[in-house]
Amino acid sequence: MTYNQTDLFTEVNQDIFKSTGKQITHLGWQVVFGKEEEENQKEQTLPLVEQGQSVETTEIKLHEGKTQPPKLYTEGQLITVMAKHDIGSEATRSGIIERIKTLLYIKIEKNIIHVTNKGKMMVEAIKDTAIGSPELTAKWEVYLKGIGEGKKKDKSFVETSKKLAQKLINEAKDQVNAWAINDFIEDRKTEHHIGECPSCGKPVVDKKTIYGCSGYAKDNLKSCKFSVSKEFLGQKISESNMIKLLEGKKTSLLKGLKGKSEKEFDAYLQLDEDKIQFVFPKKKKVAQT
Template sequence: MFAPDYEYEEIKVAIDVKGINFEATGKVEKQLGWKSLFKNQQQAKKKEIVLPAMEKDQACQVNVEIAKGQTKAPKYYTEGQLINVMKYAGKEVDDEALQHTLKESEGIGTEATRASIIETLKHQLYIGIRKNQVTVLDKGKILCQAVEGTLLASPEMTAKWETYLKKIGKNEGSQEMFFNKIKQMIEFLMQEAPKKIGSMEQFLQQVNEKFFIGKCPRCNHEDGKIQDKGKFYGCSRYREGCTFTLPKKFLGKSISQINIKKLLGGEKTNLIKGFTSKKGKNFDASLRYDQTEQKITLYVFLYTAYLNFTNK
């Protein structure tokens, strides 16, 4: 003999509480059936939301509680996941026709170009890879802010181009019209660029402050700031001809930003352990940048050695 079926209805209830709309989603149980045999076990598990039977426009008493919690940032993509996001970019498009077009064209890029697009972004320092996760670098954040809200950042634009290119292939569209539309779009973006630049000034200032290490001791210009350039520290006025640089690694030893700041201020660094000489011997020393000689002075216990440096 078998127990009867467990019967329930899934229901979504809209509730008006003093003019504020709330929604509740849950089950309305019609008949426990076989589930009555496991009632104690079901209570031990995570509680399901079970709503009482109710009718439309029925008045009811509700208890409203504020749940406290913290939102979690989305997980970083790996390079492989980012390629899939590019391939299935159509999922982010609301228009079903454009979504279908992107699906047919396999999203942004092709199987042959997506990996190279990511490599280009890495090489140009728009993105970086940390612990196998793709992170957007400051240069990439500036680019994102520059194109935000424009057609350049829109998967829909790719879909519309693909749609019109298919029309051209079927002799239903004009090649000249396609190029004219692109020309108009470029002209529009060029007109909008100054507005974007104005809105980005504050963000650019924050980025510059983040990369600011100290004042350039060579050009001594008010705009000459030493910044982190990735593999070395250099002057922000390099385009104006200032060639001042300091290495991040000196005689096989990484130099901390704290000690770099001391060098720029004419101070002697803390004792740094683990330098390696040309003969392969390890030694400890302090450093000081001689602004007159434009050389790094190496203080090793009982003697001082001058080492030629790149600043000439």
């Protein structure tokens, strides 16, 4: 059997309906064995028609259902899509993904890529610009490959890039007030950046009960696990004290800290690499009389 894979568009009362299926051009073995197997296949068989041909609607069936959003990508699938659209090269695609993870535009949960609020704000800002176009990125990659092969001139590429950059800056100034990012800003307030992680350099964020590295991922054993509980030995660590810790400074004096023996003591806190250390206040000298 031979057939054409076909999309058939039919107009009924000015509404357009799309049918996708096969148009059989030659029955082959089905001349002998019939169409039973073909009829059991899920994909429908379309009649042979000509463009502009008038047909009669003999039956209408209403199927109720819900559309499903596209499935989210894994990192491997994203690399495949990037390759399909000539984004990056075999040597750089993984690095590009790592870069946007580091910048917190995406996060990985259970091997699935999720766009963060920061990433959504970036998409909103560049979605209608040339720099947000995968096609432009692909053209750049092809041109850069041509430069590497000596077929294209680097000077013209640099000059064109300068002009494009200036154009994008001017457009951003004009469009900034129209960006629909208020909802993203409100959502990001729940993940307030405190400072830089002493272990990996990524932002440390307020996670309600702890101050933790934004690079932590439950499903990644190699991800950064730096965190400091907001309640430490019976005393609360304020945001201002946490900022001091991340800046390599001592906190203000914390009074009434309780160790394992339940005996209270006073101390400053300071980070030694990514571990909290105690700095005890100097005892005052008693004047001799």
